[in-house]
Amino acid sequence: MPRSVLLPLLASGDFCSGQVLADALGVSRTAVWKQVNKLAVETGLEIESVKGKGYRIPGGVELLDAARIRAGLAQQAAPLLSSLNILESVDSTNAEAMRQLEAVRPPGVVHTAEQQTAGRGRRGRQWVSPFARNLYLSVVWEFGQGAGSLEGLSLAVGVAVARALRACDLPPVQLKWPNDVLHGGKKLGGILLEMAGDVAGPCQVVVGLGLNVAMPPSAAREIDQAWTDLATMAGHDHSQGQHPGRNALFSALLNEILPLLATFENAGFGAWREQWQDLDAYADKPVVLDASGHRVAGIARGVDHRGALQLETTTGMQSMFGGELSLRPAS
Ligand code: BTN
Secondary structure, three states: OHHHHHHHHHOOOOOEOHHHHHHHHOOOHHHHHHHHHHHHHHHOOOOEEEOOOEEEOOOOOOOOOHHHHHHOOOOOOHHHOOEEEEEEEEOOHHHHHHHOOOOOOOOOEEEEEEEEOOOEOHHHOEOOOOOOOOEEEEEEEEEOOOHHHHOOHHHHHHHHHHHHHHHOOOOOOEEEOOOEEEEOOEEEEEEEEEEEEOOOOOEEEEEEEEEOOOOOHHHHOOOOOOEOOHHHHHHHHOOOOOOOOHHHHHHHHHHHHHHHHHHHHHHOOHHHHHHHHHHEOOOOOEEEEEEOOEEEEEEEEEEOOOOOEEEEEOOEEEEEOOOOEEEEEOO
16 A cells, blocks of 8 residues: 555656655655665665655656556557556466456456566566566457467467567567567567467467566566567667657557457468568577477478478478477577
8 A cells, every 4th residue: 555655656756755755655754764665675666765855766667557558559459458457566467367367357358567476487487577667468368269269379469569569669579489579689578378268169368478678687687598678679779769668568569469369260370470470580590499308400491370380300391389399599
């Protein structure tokens, strides 16, 4: 509760006096000091305290705002968003989406949080999710014809993310099969699909997306692979040296992801394949595919109409499906 009072007052980055905060919280100035420290510890945000001026978050922080996100939705996406659940902190937005499947019926339900305490990545990895700096979202959709009709969906979501970033005038990104978003060979975002229901009939799919926007160095120390974020990308390549802001990015992502989900079952991955191939970071490169310790080397030759990687090996072309496979360049 104190957090939801303090954060909006400090979010602008301007100093806010201890007295203003004390009045807002209805506590003494000493109690404010304790609450501010607690907030800093819980969120990992730097909160500066200067005698005679008060407290501030240097540089400010843009909190997620449902009204701003909805206002940024395009005409074809707005009616597809049925509810938007913004949490301050959650273990994982995908886990929350799975828990809420019965209570909040898909399609078009979106769960997001400022912070994830147990963000899930592929292959059992954690997804580093510091407070209010990146985006973590899970979009729930319902499909009628089971898993078979959803082949390639996670690859198509990668294309949607690339299109959203392009719409925000950010530098072009690439995709790494099956569903990493890369810039300059480093990981910018990841996609994790989870499914509930009938594999052969009506099922619910949770499309989880993590996008590094402005990863604080303290959190980055926990990441065990080469990574980048939009702030770094924009600083190097973007004329304004800035990313467009988390709420605008959020809307741009929904503008692409919601219409994709609404049309995927009919259109299939075939409608996305060419765009995916144009973004393929490993096209025609030597790669090694790791399937739970079993390694297959070959040349990556794009994907087929189902999203299966086409790997040219010494014994011929092999079709590889996602799941627990991971791809890396051959050294
Ligand atoms: C990957 O390993 O590349 C996939 C990462 C997916 C992370 C996102 S963040 C939002 C959603 N909630 C989770 O716990 N994971 C996904």
